[in-house]
Amino acid sequence: MSELLKGLNQPQLDATTHSDSSVLVLAGAGSGKTKVLTTRIAWLIQTGQINPFELMAVTFTNKAAKEMLFRITSMLPINTRGMWVGTFHGLCNRLLRTHFREANLPQTFQILDSADQLSLVKRVMKSLSIDEVRYPFRQAQYFINSNKEEGLRPDKVEPVDDFGRTLTEVYRAYDRTCANEGVVDFSELLLRSYELLLKNERLLKHYQNRFKHILVDEFQDTNRLQYAWLKLLAEQGACVMAVGDDDQSIYAFRGANSGNMLSFETDFAIEKVVKLEQNYRSLGNILDGANALIKNNDGRLGKNLWTDQGEGEPIRVFRAMTDGEEASFIIEEIQALRNSGTELKNIALLYRSNAQSRVLEHGLFSAGLPYRVYGGLRFFERQEVKHALAYLRLIANTSDDGALLRIINFPTRGIGNRTIENIRDLAERSGSTLWQAACSAPLSGRSVTAVTGFINLIEKLKNETLGFSLPDLIEHAIESSGLVEHYQKDRDGQDRLENLTELINAASAFVAERASTPSLEPQMENNAEEGFNVTELDPLIDFLAHASLEAGDNQAHAGEDALQLMTVHAAKGLEFHSVFISGLEEGLFPHENSINEHGGLEEERRLMYVAMTRAMRRLYLSHSQMRMLHGQTRYNIESRFIDEIPETILKKINDAKFITTSAAPRPHKPTMVSRNTPGGFRIGQQVKHAKFGIGIIVQVEGQGTDARLQVNFRESGLKWLALEYAKLTQA
DNA sequence: TACCTCCACGTTTTT
DNA sequence: CGTGGAGGTA
Numbered sequence: 001m002s003e004l005l006k007g008l009n010q011p012q013l014d015a016t017t018h019s020d021s022s023v024l025v026l027a028g029a030g031s032g033k034t035k036v037l038t039t040r041i042a043w044l045i046q047t048g049q050i051n052p053f054e055l056m057a058v059t060f061t062n063k064a065a066k067e068m069l070f071r072i073t074s075m076l077p078i079n080t081r082g083m084w085v086g087t088f089h090g091l092c093n094r095l096l097r098t099h100f101r102e103a104n105l106p107q108t109f110q111i112l113d114s115a116d117q118l119s120l121v122k123r124v125m126k127s128l129s130i131d132e133v134r135y136p137f138r139q140a141q142y143f144i145n146s147n148k149e150e151g152l153r154p155d156k157v158e159p160v161d162d163f164g165r166t167l168t169e170v171y172r173a174y175d176r177t178c179a180n181e182g183v184v185d186f187s188e189l190l191l192r193s194y195e196l197l198l199k200n201e202r203l204l205k206h207y208q209n210r211f212k213h214i215l216v217d218e219f220q221d222t223n224r225l226q227y228a229w230l231k232l233l234a235e236q237g238a239c240v241m242a243v244g245d246d247d248q249s250i251y252a253f254r255g256a257n258s259g260n261m262l263s264f265e266t267d268f269a270i271e272k273v274v275k276l277e278q279n280y281r282s283l284g285n286i287l288d289g290a291n292a293l294i295k296n297n298d299g300r301l302g303k304n305l306w307t308d309q310g311e312g313e314p315i316r317v318f319r320a321m322t323d324g325e326e327a328s329f330i331i332e333e334i335q336a337l338r339n340s341g342t343e344l345k346n347i348a349l350l351y352r353s354n355a356q357s358r359v360l361e362h363g364l365f366s367a368g369l370p371y372r373v374y375g376g377l378r379f380f381e382r383q384e385v386k387h388a389l390a391y392l393r394l395i396a397n398t399s400d401d402g403a404l405l406r407i408i409n410f411p412t413r414g415i416g417n418r419t420i421e422n423i424r425d426l427a428e429r430s431g432s433t434l435w436q437a438a439c440s441a442p443l444s445g446r447s448v449t450a451v452t453g454f455i456n457l458i459e460k461l462k463n464e465t466l467g468f469s470l471p472d473l474i475e476h477a478i479e480s481s482g483l484v485e486h487y488q489k490d491r492d493g494q495d496r497l498e499n500l501t502e503l504i505n506a507a508s509a510f511v512a513e514r515a516s517t518p519s520l521e522p523q524m525e526n527n528a529e530e531g532f533n534v535t536e537l538d539p540l541i542d543f544l545a546h547a548s549l550e551a552g553d554n555q556a557h558a559g560e561d562a563l564q565l566m567t568v569h570a571a572k573g574l575e576f577h578s579v580f581i582s583g584l585e586e587g588l589f590p591h592e593n594s595i596n597e598h599g600g601l602e603e604e605r606r607l608m609y610v611a612m613t614r615a616m617r618r619l620y621l622s623h624s625q626m627r628m629l630h631g632q633t634r635y636n637i638e639s640r641f642i643d644e645i646p647e648t649i650l651k652k653i654n655d656a657k658f659i660t661t662s663a664a665p666r667p668h669k670p671t672m673v674s675r676n677t678p679g680g681f682r683i684g685q686q687v688k689h690a691k692f693g694i695g696i697i698v699q700v701e702g703q704g705t706d707a708r709l710q711v712n713f714r715e716s717g718l719k720w721l722a723l724e725y726a727k728l729t730q731a
Numbered sequence: 732t733a734c735c736t737c738c739a740c741g742t743t744t745t746t
Numbered sequence: 747c748g749t750g751g752a753g754g755t756a
Contacts, residue, residue: 061745089746113746186746221745254744353742358748375744412732549746569743591742607743630741631747 004043004075008035015241015274016040019049022240022268024219024261028305029290029613030281030575033243034064037215038071040241045076050212056084056233057215058091062550064217064573065090084211088226089186090549092193096184097545102203103196106182108397108541111548115381117141117185120402124174127428135166143167144174148187149223149255151194180433181401187225194229208236219244220258221251227260231267240268246301247294250569250607252599261301279305279613281575283312286619289645290612296644297602305613313618314651317642320624323583327363330580330622334369334563337578337618344370346577348564350611352589355629356582357565364563374566379552384487384496385503389547391477395462396540398435401427405434411486414450423451457481470539471507478503506552510543568611579615581608584623585636608641687728 005013015025015036027033041057044050059065065087069080084091093111096103112120121141125132147157154172159165178184184192197204214234216222219242222230234240242264249258264270279287287305294300320326334347349360349371357373364371379385387410393403409415427437438451461480465473478484478500487493487500564576583589589608594600612619621642627634642650688694 087746111746114744189746251744253742355741416732551746567743593742628747
């Protein structure tokens with residue numbers, strides 16, 4: 001047992017071997033939190049304190065879950081397959097699959113990803129004839145998700161105005177449609193399994209008794225529903241270890257509530273908070289800089305990272321005239337780093353928003369530096385893959401209207417909008433699914449054969465492939481659906497064809513992985529004894545859930561030595577030898593949209609903190625006085641975040657040649673300068689309006705008395721105001 | 732059905 | 747400045 005615990009520092013050891021009660025671990029960046037989590041699991045099992053199935057470990061990303069399982073396996077020779085280690089959504093999926101009857105779901109229920117959900121919301125809103133200008137689809141989607149995350153069903157939502165009432169109706173209709181079609185969105189997975197436990201006393205007791213230990217990673221990112229879910233499961237005295245870092249909470253904008261860390265202390269009667277403050281990643285100056293920055297936030301739980309590895313080099317700051325010059329500087333530095341032996345894959349180029357990558361990519365491309373951009377389309381989100389999956393989904397569950405609509409005429413088979421409208425009408429009138437309507441539709445002429453052709457195709461697929469292995473089924477489906485033929489004809493369909501082949505490979509790998517590690521679930525769960533039905537999972541259903549829950553990698557070509565480009569958000573959890581943070585300008589980073597939001601600036605600062613603490617040895621900060629954004633030249637001032645780092649650990653490098661030669665400033669258009677200052681008003685300035693109250697100038701158009709200002713008001717949102725008429729004062 | 736033109740929009744995003 | 751979506755036309 002001591003073997004496991006070797007090499008842990010004192011706080012790490014305290015956390016790892018804490019017993020008999022819940023504990024909060026404040027784990028700073030690079031302080032070894034994953035090590036603590038996994039060692040603790042191994043230790044609990046190895047010392048016989050618990051059986052593997054009496055423990056649950058929850059993470060946010062599949063990557064983190066896999067990493068955890070991998071590390072556990074390397075410490076203990078046990079089969080981790082049946083263990084409840086996974087993401088919130090993955091574990092909820094498992095729960096709902098096991099107890100689909102109690103959860104009132106069809107056994108074959110499908111999981112909608114965000115894009116699927118959005119198109120369902122569109123369909124619902126169109127069928128309700130809701131004005132899509134006043135009620136943007138995305139906003140409705142957000143409304144639905146945030147209510148679910150608060151645990152509110154449509155009948156519990158209390159709208160304050162007509163706007164809210166309409167959206168609540170959309171929510172109601174949406175929920176009804178989901179039920180009819182047998183589909184479940186991401187937040188539904190959580191809410192449904194929370195309600196399942198809440199409603200089903202016997203089931204709740206079973207799981208409460210089963211899980212003696214619950215471990216939660218990235219606790220600062222939990223939302224209210226996830227917190228409630230955990231609390232419910234732990235109510236019978238499970239020991240919960242919550243590991244998190246309030247300073248790295250950067251997802252409040254999508255519902256994460258780092259206040260859960262405070263609630264946790266009181267709700268779980270925490271006696272001891274363990275702080276992991278020794279950092280094993282970065283050199284001293286980088287940590288000092290990050291510490292100094294984050295001190296400007298209020299209400300922190302409090303924590304100061306330190307290292308014993310020396311102070312290292314100062315943090316380098318570069319001020320460019322233009323965005324192009326900023327890129328040139330970064331590229332020259334990268335080349336220098338490369339020449340001195342740093343591999344490109346150990347260098348990260350970070351930015352606040354994706355739009356900023358273009359200028360950088362342009363420069364990198366010209367310089368011939370290989371780079372890899374993170375973000376963008378993931379494997380299971382690609383059009384051709386989604387089409388193939390839609391065929392599979394329809395085979396698995398014919399009431400999936402979304403899947404049907406996606407492929408009923410793709411590849412085109414002569415079923416036009418007209419025909420589809422008829423089928424929809426019919427379905428609407430008879431309250432049936434599109435599939436049923438299509439089967440019975442009294443259609444005229446050509447469309448009859450087309451529609452029956454489609455129905456026969458799916459039926460045939462279903463019958464012919466009985467007993468096929470999953471990869472064979474998929475291969476058969478993409479062949480006879482005409483997808484392969486369609487993309488063969490397509491001029492640039494090569495990549496898509498490859499992806500379809502890759503889908504078959506993914507299925508093979510999926511099946512192989514399941515086969516090689518048989519689930520311990522039945523023995524472990526003793527479900528039979530408890531009287532629960534455990535049904536063998538259909539591999540197809542299982543694979544489809546996997547595709548929704550784990551969208552796969554963004555990029556195919558990993559492994560080669562390439563510079564890493566990504567947003568700061570995407571960099572969370574990663575580390576690099578050298579890090580460049582670009583675009584450190586007021587309005588960009590901190591982003592102008594976040595300035596007005598409550599807590600917005602502090603979240604931006606945490607974002608900066610995350611960015612800085614990615615660096616192991618060298619950190620660069622850069623900004624530009626002039627930048628092309630959204631087709632407009634903007635003049636930005638240096639980010640306040642640079643000022644928040646002590647001068648003593650900064651080194652401002654403004655090499656003369658960058659100021660004079662490379663990327664000379666673009667010629668000024670005279671209007672540009674005046675844009676910013678009609679009537680003494682400028683972008684970013686806080687103003688007061690008699691009716692709308694306090695706001696910030698976001699944009700300026702025109703000059704003199706013609707000038708119009710766009711102001712973002714705290715209460716009433718974005719407004720365009722004519723300077724001549726609106727009585728604005730400085731606030 | 733495919734293509735084209737026009738228009739609106741433009742933080743961060745995992746599951 | 748670019749892109750993506752929607753809607754109209756051949």
